[in-house]
Amino acid sequence: xxxxxxxxxxxxxxxxxxxxxxxxxxxxxxxxxxxxxxxxxxxxxxxxxxxxxxxxxxxxxxxxxxxxxxxxxxxxxxxxxxxxxxxxxxxxxxxxxxxxxxxxxxxxxxxxxxxxxxxx
Amino acid sequence: xxxxxxxxxxxxxxxxxxxxxxxxxxxxxxxxxxxxxxxxxxxxxxxxxxxxxxxxxxxxxxxxxxxxxxxxxxxxxxxxxxxxxxxxxxxxxxxxxxxxxxxxxxxxxxxxxxxxxxxxxxxxxxxxxxxxxxxxxxxxxxxxxxxxxxxxxxxxxxxxxxxxxxxxxxxxxxxxxxxxxxxxxxxxxxxxxxxxxxxxxxxxxxxxxxxxxxxxxxxxxxxxxxxxxxxxxxxxxxxxxxxxxxxxxxxxxxxxxxxxxxxxxxxxxxxxxxxxxxxxxxxxxxxxxxxxxxxxxxxxxxxxxxxxxxxxxxxxxxxxxxxxxxxxxxxxxxxxxxxxxxxxxxxxxxxxxxxxxxxxxxxxxxxxxxxxxxxxxxxxxxxxxxxxxxxxxxxxxxxxxxxxxxxxxxxxxxxxxxxxxxxxxxxxxxxxxxxxxxxxxxxxxxxxxxxxxxxxxxxxxxxxxxxxxxxxxxxxxxxxxxxxxxxxxxxxxxxxxxxxxxxxxxxxxxxxxxxxxxxxxxxxxxxxxxxxxxxxxxxxxxxxxxxxxxxxxxxxxxxxxxxxxxxxxxxxxxxxxxxxxxxxxxxxxxxxxxxxxxxxxxxxxxxxxxxxxxxxxxxxxxxxxxxxxxxxxxxxxxxxxxxxxxxxxxxxxxxxxxxxxxxxxxxxxxxxxxxxxxxxxxxxxxxxxxxxxxxxxxxxxxxxxxxxxxxxxxxxxxxxxxxxxxxxxxxxxxxxxxxxxxxxxxxxxxxxxxxxxxxxxxxxxxxxxxxxxxxxxxxxxxxxxxxxxxxxxxxxxxxxxxxxxxxxxxxxxxxxxxxxxxxxxxxxxxxxxxxxxxxxxxxxxxxxxxxxxxxxxxxxxxxxxxxxxxxxxxxxxxx
Numbered sequence: 001x002x003x004x005x006x007x008x009x010x011x012x013x014x015x016x017x018x019x020x021x022x023x024x025x026x027x028x029x030x031x032x033x034x035x036x037x038x039x040x041x042x043x044x045x046x047x048x049x050x051x052x053x054x055x056x057x058x059x060x061x062x063x064x065x066x067x068x069x070x071x072x073x074x075x076x077x078x079x080x081x082x083x084x085x086x087x088x089x090x091x092x093x094x095x096x097x098x099x100x101x102x103x104x105x106x107x108x109x110x111x112x113x114x115x116x117x118x119x120x
Numbered sequence: 121x122x123x124x125x126x127x128x129x130x131x132x133x134x135x136x137x138x139x140x141x142x143x144x145x146x147x148x149x150x151x152x153x154x155x156x157x158x159x160x161x162x163x164x165x166x167x168x169x170x171x172x173x174x175x176x177x178x179x180x181x182x183x184x185x186x187x188x189x190x191x192x193x194x195x196x197x198x199x200x201x202x203x204x205x206x207x208x209x210x211x212x213x214x215x216x217x218x219x220x221x222x223x224x225x226x227x228x229x230x231x232x233x234x235x236x237x238x239x240x241x242x243x244x245x246x247x248x249x250x251x252x253x254x255x256x257x258x259x260x261x262x263x264x265x266x267x268x269x270x271x272x273x274x275x276x277x278x279x280x281x282x283x284x285x286x287x288x289x290x291x292x293x294x295x296x297x298x299x300x301x302x303x304x305x306x307x308x309x310x311x312x313x314x315x316x317x318x319x320x321x322x323x324x325x326x327x328x329x330x331x332x333x334x335x336x337x338x339x340x341x342x343x344x345x346x347x348x349x350x351x352x353x354x355x356x357x358x359x360x361x362x363x364x365x366x367x368x369x370x371x372x373x374x375x376x377x378x379x380x381x382x383x384x385x386x387x388x389x390x391x392x393x394x395x396x397x398x399x400x401x402x403x404x405x406x407x408x409x410x411x412x413x414x415x416x417x418x419x420x421x422x423x424x425x426x427x428x429x430x431x432x433x434x435x436x437x438x439x440x441x442x443x444x445x446x447x448x449x450x451x452x453x454x455x456x457x458x459x460x461x462x463x464x465x466x467x468x469x470x471x472x473x474x475x476x477x478x479x480x481x482x483x484x485x486x487x488x489x490x491x492x493x494x495x496x497x498x499x500x501x502x503x504x505x506x507x508x509x510x511x512x513x514x515x516x517x518x519x520x521x522x523x524x525x526x527x528x529x530x531x532x533x534x535x536x537x538x539x540x541x542x543x544x545x546x547x548x549x550x551x552x553x554x555x556x557x558x559x560x561x562x563x564x565x566x567x568x569x570x571x572x573x574x575x576x577x578x579x580x581x582x583x584x585x586x587x588x589x590x591x592x593x594x595x596x597x598x599x600x601x602x603x604x605x606x607x608x609x610x611x612x613x614x615x616x617x618x619x620x621x622x623x624x625x626x627x628x629x630x631x632x633x634x635x636x637x638x639x640x641x642x643x644x645x646x647x648x649x650x651x652x653x654x655x656x657x658x659x660x661x662x663x664x665x666x667x668x669x670x671x672x673x674x675x676x677x678x679x680x681x682x683x684x685x686x687x688x689x690x691x692x693x694x695x696x697x698x699x700x701x702x703x704x705x706x707x708x709x710x711x712x713x714x715x716x717x718x719x720x721x722x723x724x725x726x727x728x729x730x731x732x733x734x735x736x737x738x739x740x741x742x743x744x745x746x747x748x749x750x751x752x753x754x755x756x757x758x759x760x761x762x763x764x765x766x767x768x769x770x771x772x773x774x775x776x777x778x779x780x781x782x783x784x785x786x787x788x789x790x791x792x793x794x795x796x797x798x799x800x801x802x803x804x805x806x807x808x809x810x811x812x813x814x815x816x817x818x819x820x821x822x823x824x825x826x827x828x829x830x831x832x833x834x835x836x837x838x839x840x841x842x843x844x845x846x847x848x849x850x851x852x853x854x855x856x857x858x859x860x861x862x863x864x865x866x867x868x869x870x871x872x873x874x875x876x877x878x879x880x881x882x883x884x885x886x887x888x889x890x891x892x893x894x895x896x897x898x899x900x901x902x903x904x905x906x907x908x909x910x911x912x913x914x915x916x917x918x919x920x921x922x923x924x925x926x927x928x929x930x931x932x933x934x935x936x937x938x939x940x941x942x943x944x945x946x947x948x949x950x951x952x953x954x955x956x957x958x959x960x961x962x963x964x965x966x967x968x969x970x971x972x973x974x975x976x977x978x979x980x981x982x983x984x985x986x987x988x989x990x991x992x993x994x995x996x997x998x999x
Contacts, residue, residue, distance in 0.1 A: 032134055033141040051138060051164040080137050 017049065017057045019100060022085065022093040025067060029084035032058065058083060066092050139164055189520035196521060203493065204525070206890055207486045211529025211576055212536060213883050214482030219533055219561065219569040220540020220876070221475040225468045227544065227559040229457050234373040236312045240415045243456040244277070244428060246407070246446040256460045257449060258407040261388070261400055263435065264304070267411070267448070270431045273424035275414040278303065278310035282380055284552075285394060286662035286851035288358040289345065294844070295358065295662065297853035299553040300338075300384035301376075302391050308336075308370070310414055317342070318353040318368025321387055329401065330393040335364040336385040339372040340554075359386070360394050360662050361849065377412070378457065381554030395661040404439060413450075425450050463802075467873075474630065474880050477623045479576060481884045484616040485891040486525065486580040491613050492898040494584060501588050515585055522581025523574070530573035537561055537569060540876070547872055550864040552657075552853040583612070610899070614931055617888070617895050621935025621976075622942065624881075624888035625968060629943030631881030632964030633950045638804065638870050646866070647798025648697055649737035652688075653858035654832040655696065656839055661821035662851050671819045673846060678729075680842040686829045687838075691735040692815055694727035696824050697800050698865055702726050707811070708786070709768040709779040723764065724800055724808060729815045733759075733795060735828050743775040743793030750792075751816040756781075759793040764809035789813075803866045824854075832857045888935075889975050896928040897983035907987050917988040924987050928980025929973070936972060940965070 024030065024038045035058075036051045061067045066089035069081045085093070139160055146156035197204035232238050244267065245257030259267065259279065268277045280303040286295030301307075305326025308315065316339055325332040335357060337346070346352045355366050364386065376382040391400050400406055415424060432448030451459060458465040501514055544559040561569075658677075660670040674692060681690045695702040702724045730746045733739070741762060750757055758779075765774035774794055780786040800808050815823075827835050836855050843850050900907075907920055947961065 031137070033138045036138075051142065052135075054138075055134065081134050 016100075017053065018061060019093070019096045021054070021057055021061060021083075022066065022089055022096065025083060025085045025089070026093065029070075029082040031080040031082050035083070061089070065089075135164075185516075186520065189517050190524060192517060193521040193524040197524070200493075203489055204528075206894070207489055207525045208528045208532060210482040210485040210887055210890070211526050211573070211580075212532025213887065214479035214576055215530050215533025215569055215572050216536025216540065217475045217478045217880055217883065218572050219537025219565055220544070221468075221471045222568045223537060223541040223559045223561060223565045224471065224544045224876075226562075226564055227557055228379070228464050229461070229468050230454060231564070233311075233377065233453055234375065237414075238453065240275075240417075241311070242413055242415055242421065242424070242450050242452055244411050244413050244424075244448065244450045245409075246432065246448050256410065257451060257456065259409045259411055260404050260407045261409060262402065262404045263407070264409055264411060266435055267428070267431060270434075271424075271427055273413075273416055273419045273427045275416050276306050276310040277411055277413040278307040279388065279409045279411045280304065280307060280377070281388065281391070281400075281408050281410070282382070282553075283391075283394065283396065284659060284662065284853075285359045285384075286361065286659075286849070287384075288361075288849075291358060293358075295361070295849055295851040297552050297657075297659070297662065297851045298341075298383045299380070300386065301382045302388045302394070302396075303385050304388050307385065310412060311374070312414075313371040313374050315368040315370060316372050317350060318366070320368060321385075326387045326389055329389045331389070332387060333362060333364045333390060333393065334367045334387065335359065336368045336370050337366060338370050338375065338381075338383050338385070340375065340381075341383045342369045359384075361664050362393055375556050376554070377410075378460075379556050381556050383554060395664050404441075421450060421452065471876065474627060474877065477627055478880050478884050478887070479572065480579075481620045481623050481887045481891075483576050483579040484620045485887050485894075486576075487583060488613050488616045488620075488891050489894055490522075490580065490584040491616070492894060494587070497588065514588065518585040518588055519577075519581060522577045522585065526573045526577035526581070529576070530569060533569055533573070534561060534566065537565065541565075543872055543875060547869050548864045550854075550856060550861050613895050613898075617891050617931045618935045618938065620884075620888040620891045621932050621972065622939035624884040625936055625939030625972060626943045626946060627881040627884040628968045628971070629940075629964050630946050630950065631878045632967060633947045633961060634877050635874055636961055636963060637950060638874060641803050642867070642870070646697065646803060646862075647738065647796060649735075649828070650858050650862045652828050652830060652832050653735070654827045654829070654835045654839065655854055655856050655858060655861060656825040656827070656836075656843075656852060657823070657854035658825060658843065658850065658852060659822040660850070663847060663849055665821060667819050667821065670821045674819070674823065676846055677825070677842060680845065681825065681827060681839060684827075684835070684838045684842065686831060686835060688828050688830070689731050689735045690825065690827045691731040692729045692823045692825055693732055694815070694820050694823060696726075696826065697736075697798055698802065698862075699824070702800065705782045707768075707779050707781060707809075708784050710777065710788075712768050712779075723811060725811045725813055727813050727815045727818060727820055732812070732826075735826055738798055739796045740793050741796055742773065743791070745793055745795075746812075746814045746816075748816070750814040752818075754817070756787055756789045756817060757792045757814060758789045759795050759812040760791050761795050761808075761810040762797045763807045764811060765791075765794045767809055803870065826858075832859075885972070885975070889979050892928055892932065892976060893979035893982070895931070896924065896980045897986075899927055900924045900983040900987040904987070920988040921981070921984040924984035925977070925980045928976055928984075932972060932976035936969065940969075943968070 020039050021035055024035050024042070027038075030038065032051070032054050036049055036054055039049060058067070058069070062069055062083075065086060067083045067085055069083045072080065072082050142160035142163055143153070143156045146159050147153060151159060233241065235241060243257050245259045246263075247255045247257060261279075264277070264279045268279075271277070280301045282299060282301055284297050284299050287298035288295040303321075305321045305323050308320040314320075315336065318336075320336060321334065325334055337352065342348060342352060352366050353368060356363050357366060358364070370385060386394070389401070400408060413424075415421070428448040428450055432446075436446075538561045541559040541561055547557070549555045549557060660673055665673060678690060678692065681687060703726070704724050707723045728746070730748050730750070733745045740759070742765075743759070745759065746757070758781075760774060768774070768779070769777050774791050777791045778788045779791070781789050795812065797807055797810075799805060800810055825839065827839055829835050840852055840855070843852055903924075907923075910920060910923075911917075943965075947964065
C-alpha cells in the first residue's frame with residue numbers, strides 16, 4: 001500500500017497518522033494546518049500527508065477521547081479549531097510508541113532479507 | 121438533523137480554514153493566487169473524499185464504507201482481469217445451471233397454485249394402490265359428501281373432476297374437444313377466487329342433477345374464444361350438444377390445478393347431462409374426484425390428518441362392501457405434486473444433484489483462485505492490520521469482494537438460466553388439453569438464483585476470508601522460511617482440485633451413461649411402428665351416444681376408413697402405447713400363489729380390435745391375435761405380453777391359461793396369445809406386464825383410431841370426412857401422425873434432457889480443467905527459483921517439464937480414483953432407468969478417463985513448458 005515516489009517522499013500509512021498526530025500535540029494545542037505542517041517538517045519532508053486525510057483521523061481521535069477540539073480565534077482572527085491531548089491520549093501515545101518501535105523493527109526484518117536475496 | 125448537521129458545518133469550517141492557510145502560504149512563497157489555490161487543493165487532497173472519510177468515522181454511514189469496499193473490490197477485479205473473468209464466469213455457470221434446473225423443477229413440480237392464501241389450501245382424499253409411478257388422492261361423490269359433512273378441521277372442501285366435452289360456441293358449429301372441470305358449488309369460494317366477470321356458482325346450482333345448465337368460462341377461453349367480450353355473460357354455448365348459459369368468467373390468475381389446464385367450469389351435478397355414465401353421484405367405488413380443502417385457522421396439518429383418519433375409519437366400517445385398503449390422507453400442495461408424480465420428482469431430484477455438483481465445482485474453482493492469490497494478499501492484509509486497520513474491517517473488505525464476484529456471476533447466471541429455461545420450453549406435450557407447462561425466469565427463480573449466489577459467495581469466500589482474518593504478523597514474517605501456512609494452503613488447493621476432478625468425472629460418467637442408455641433405447645425402438653400411422657381420437661359420448669349407438673357408429677366408420685384409398689389397415693384401441701392413460705386392473709391368475717409381499721397390483725390393459733397387432737406392428741410370438749368373432753357371444757379372451765406370461769406362468773406356455781380380472785371372484789379370462797413386449801408409458805421404462813382385451817367384448821365410447829398407409833399425413837382429411845359423413849357434429853381430437861407424436865413425446869423431451877445433462881458434464885469438466893490449470897501454473901510460478909537453480913546446476917528442460925507435469929497428473933489421478941467408483945455407482949443406479957443397458961457399460965469410462973487425462977496433460981503441460989523456458993538467471997533474480 002505504501003509506494004515510493006521518485007521524489008523520495010512516502011505516502012503516510014493509515015493508522016500511523018493517528019500516532020503522529022498524538023505525537024505532534026505533545027507540544028501543545030494546534031489546529032489542523034499546523035499539525036500537518038509539523039508532521040511534514042518533523043520528518044524532514046519525507047512523510048507526505050494528504051492534508052484532507054487529517055480530518056478523519058482527528059475526528060476518530062476525538063471520538064476515542066484521546067484528543068479534544070475547541071473553537072478559538074487564531075492569529076489574524078480566523079475561526080479555527082484547536083486540538084489538544086487528553087490524559088488518555090498521552091497514555092495511548094506511550095503505548096503506541098513502543099508498539100511502533102517493535103513494528104518498525106519487524107518490518108525492517110522482513111524487508112532486509114529480501115534486499116539481500118535480490119542482490120545475490 | 122441537528123447534531124449531524126452541526127458537525128457537518130464545523131467540518132466545512134475547518135476544511136475551509138485549512139485551505140485558506142495553504143493558499144496564503146503558497147502566495148507568500150510567490151505563487152499567483154490561482155496557482156496557489158490549485159497547489160493548495162493538491163496538497164489537501166480531494167476535499168469531498170476527506171469529508172466522506174470523516175463521516176465514516178462518525179460511525180453512521182456504513183453504507184458509504186460498503187461503497188468504499190465495493191470501489192476497492194472493483195479496482196481489485198479491474199487490476200486482475202484474468203482472475204475476474206474466470207471467477208465471474210465460474211460462478212455464472214454454477215448459478216446459471218441451478219437457475220435453469222430450478223425453473224424446470226418449478227414448472228413441473230413446485231410452482232404453487234395461483235390462489236390466495238395458498239398455505240392453508242391442502243389436498244385430501246384416499247390413495248390408490250398403484251404406487252410405483254406415484255399415487256393421487258381421490259374420492260367418489262358419496263365419500264366427498266361424507267368427508268365434507270363430518271370433518272371439522274376445514275373451512276370448506278371443494279371437489280372437482282376433469283372432463284373433455286364437445287364444445288360449440290354456436291348451434292351450427294362443429295364441436296371441438298375442450299377440457300374443463302366439473303366442480304362442486306363451493307369450488308371458487310374454497311379457492312377464494314372471485315370471478316373476473318359475472319358471478320360464480322350459487323349453492324343451489326349444485327343440488328339438483330341436470331337442472332342448472334350454467335358454465336363459468338376460464339379467463340383464457342374468454343379472451344381467446346370470445347375476444348374479451350363483456351357481454352358474454354348470459355350467452356349460450358353448447359356442451360356435448362346441450363345448451364349451457366355463461367354466468368361468469370373465472371379469475372385471470374387461475375388457469376387450472378397442477379399441470380392440466382381447464383377451459384371452463386360446470387357444476388358437478390351436470391355430469392349426467394354431459395353424458396358421464398356410471399352414476400357418479402351414487403357409486404361409492406367410482407373415485408373420479410379430487411379434493412382441495414381450506415384448513416380452519418389454528419388447525420394443524422397433523423390434527424386434520426388425525427380427524428380424517430377417524431372419519432375414514434368410520435366410513436369404512438359403515439360400508440363393509442368396499443373391501444379396499446384405502447386410508448384418507450391430507451397433503452400439502454408440494455407433497456401432493458411429488459406423490460402424484462414420483463417419476464417427475466425423481467427426475468427433478470437427479471437434475472438438482474447434478475446441478476449442485478456443478479455449483480460445487482464452480483465454487484471450488486473460485487476458492488482455489490482466491491487461495492492462490494492469498495500470499496500476495498496476506499502481505500497486504502498484514503500491513504493493513506499492523507498499521508491499525510481492524511480485523512473486522514479487513515474481513516468485511518474480503519467478504520465484500522466475494523459478494524461482488526458472486527453478484528457479477530449471478531448476473532451472468534441469470535442470463536444462462538434464461539437460456540436453460542428456453543431449452544426446457546422446447547418440451548412439448550402432445551395432448552389436446554391445455555397444459556400449464558412453461559419455464560421462465562420468474563420472480564421465484566430470480567429469488568432462488570439470488571440465494572444460490574449468496575450461498576456460493578459463502579462457499580468460496582468464507583474459507584479464504586477467515587484465514588485472512590487470522591493472519592498475524594509473525595505468521596507472514598515466518599511464511600518465507602517455515603512456510604507452514606504455504607503448505608496448508610497448497611494442501612487445501614490440492615484438495616479443491618481433487619474434489620473438482622472427482623465431481624467432473626461423476627458428471628461426465630452420468631452424462632455419458634444417460635446418452636448411451638437413451639440412444640440404445642431409441643435405437644432398439646419402442647416395440648411398435650412409429651412411421652406410416654395416423655392417430656385420431658374420437659369420443660362419441662361427447663355427442664351424447666350410448667354404447668349401442670357408439671358400436672354402430674364405429675363399425676360403420678371402420679368400414680368407410682378401411683376402404684379409403686391410401687389406407688392399408690386401420691384399428692381401434694382404447695389407448696395407445698405412450699399415450700397418457702391406459703386402464704389398470706388387478707389380475708388373479710389361476711393357481712398362482714403371489715410371492716411374499718407381492719400385492720395384486722393393477723396391470724395395464726387396453727381394449728383393441730382384431731387389426732391392432734397388425735397395424736401397430738407388434739408381433740404375436742405365440743398363439744393368435746384377436747378375431748372378429750371374439751365378441752360378446754364368445755368366451756372372454758385376452759392377449760398378454762411376454763413379460764406377463766413369464767411372470768405368472770414361468771417355464772410353460774401361457775396360452776390356454778386362465779385368470780380372473782378386476783376382483784378375486786371376477787370372470788375367468790382365457791389367454792389366447794402372447795405378444796412381444798413393447799413400451800407402454802415411456803421409452804426408458806422397465807419392462808412392464810401388459811394385457812390386451814378384445815374391443816368387441818366390451819365397446820368404449822372414447823377410442824383412438826389408428827390408420828396405416830404409405831403417406832399417413834395425407835390421410836387426415838379423408839379420415840375426418842369419413843367421421844363427419846356419419847355425424848357432422850362429431851368432435852375429433854388429437855389428429856397427428858405417429859411420427860410427429862413420437863417426436864414430441866419421446867425424442868424431443870429426451871434430447872432436451874440429454875442436452876441439459878450433457879452440458880452440465882461439459883461445464884463441470886471445463887471448470888475442473890481451469891481449476892487444475894490455475895493450480896499447476898501457480899505452483900510452477902511459486903517454484904520459479906527452484907526451477908532456476910535446477911537448471912543452473914544442469915537439469916534439462918525435459919526433467920523440469922516432468923517435474924511440473926507430475927503434480928497436475930497426480931491430482932487428476934487422485935480425483936479419478938475418487939470419482940470413478942462414485943460414477944460407477946451412479947451408472948448402476950441409472951441402469952435401473954435404462955433397462956436395455958447391460959449391467960456395466962465400459963464405454964463411458966473408456967471415453968471419460970482418457971479425455972480427463974488428456975486435458976489434464978494439456979492443462980499441466982502449458983505451465984510446465986513455460987517453466988522450462990524460464991531463463992535461469994532471471995528466475996533466480998525474480999524474487
